Amino acid sequence: MSTSLLPPLNALRAFEATARLGGVGRAAQALHVTHGAVSRQLKLLEDHLGLALFQRAGRGLRLTAAGTRLQEACSEAFSGIEDCVRALHRPAASPALVLGCSGSVLARWMIPRLPALQAALPGVHLQWSALDGSFTETQATLDAVLLLAQGPWPRGWQVRELAPERVGVVVAPSHPAAHRLRHVPPSALLQETLLHTSSRPQAWPAWAQAHDLDPAQLQLGTGFEHLYYLLEAAVAGLGPAIAPEPLVAEDLAAGRLVAPWEFAATGGFWVLARPDGPVDARVDALAGWAAGQLR
Numbered sequence: 001m002s003t004s005l006l007p008p009l010n011a012l013r014a015f016e017a018t019a020r021l022g023g024v025g026r027a028a029q030a031l032h033v034t035h036g037a038v039s040r041q042l043k044l045l046e047d048h049l050g051l052a053l054f055q056r057a058g059r060g061l062r063l064t065a066a067g068t069r070l071q072e073a074c075s076e077a078f079s080g081i082e083d084c085v086r087a088l089h090r091p092a093a094s095p096a097l098v099l100g101c102s103g104s105v106l107a108r109w110m111i112p113r114l115p116a117l118q119a120a121l122p123g124v125h126l127q128w129s130a131l132d133g134s135f136t137e138t139q140a141t142l143d144a145v146l147l148l149a150q151g152p153w154p155r156g157w158q159v160r161e162l163a164p165e166r167v168g169v170v171v172a173p174s175h176p177a178a179h180r181l182r183h184v185p186p187s188a189l190l191q192e193t194l195l196h197t198s199s200r201p202q203a204w205p206a207w208a209q210a211h212d213l214d215p216a217q218l219q220l221g222t223g224f225e226h227l228y229y230l231l232e233a234a235v236a237g238l239g240p241a242i243a244p245e246p247l248v249a250e251d252l253a254a255g256r257l258v259a260p261w262e263f264a265a266t267g268g269f270w271v272l273a274r275p276d277g278p279v280d281a282r283v284d285a286l287a288g289w290a291a292g293q294l295r
Helices: 009-021 024-031 035-049 065-089 103-120 186-191 203-210 227-235 245-254 281-294
Strands: 054-057 060-063 097-101 126-130 144-149 157-170 193-197 219-224 241-244 264-275
Touching (some): 060 065, 103 126, 103 281, 144 281, 157 281, 193 227, 203 241, 219 227, 241 245
Antiparallel strands (some): 054 060, 157 241, 157 264
């Protein structure tokens, strides 16, 4: 018996094929060798192990107990090698680009556009992280963030301005004041109870000042933690709300909301920002796509 524990690979291949296919002839055909070559490899393997692996059964062969154990081991080993080789030939998947944005932007703007994004940038694989705030330490751990923000931009970030932020008052046609608000100046809104969100507490005061109104005269009603919930409440007819134009564009087109006084620039921007570091072509490609969508 050989001192090497591992038998010759060709002998193992011949044995595995013979055991799996049930005969030397079938194994020879599968391995593209002669009947005699397979028989020699089987004898070499049995000599190496000092064990009989097959018993004659009429005109065929039957595995011994040792042969059965070796067949199970060979089958598992060769299967594992095939899986490994298949994986090595498969193109390596690009790492995901971890993109942060608010849950409202994700739900109302990004998710409806995911098919278009995937079609435009098939090589960019995204992983989403719903985060609120602007330029936070947590966001700095991500590859990039999509924000509604206003400069000056902080140090340590590379910021690309995608489009000016435009906001406006929206209300559902089912709300009692919807028709009347279309035909009166913005000051009429001072008589209405307004929906608002704690995630953008300055939205209503800034809108009032932009229209030469006293923010102290605004009547704030039901508040919501996130902009997404605020806009769902507006669509449900619970009252006027204030929103960035891209987040309500589909509701306006479908007639679920109306904008009595259109939309106006706030001085802020939609931006795609990333922490300082090496150039990432995926972020640049995503910024170009998002800028086109916002236009």
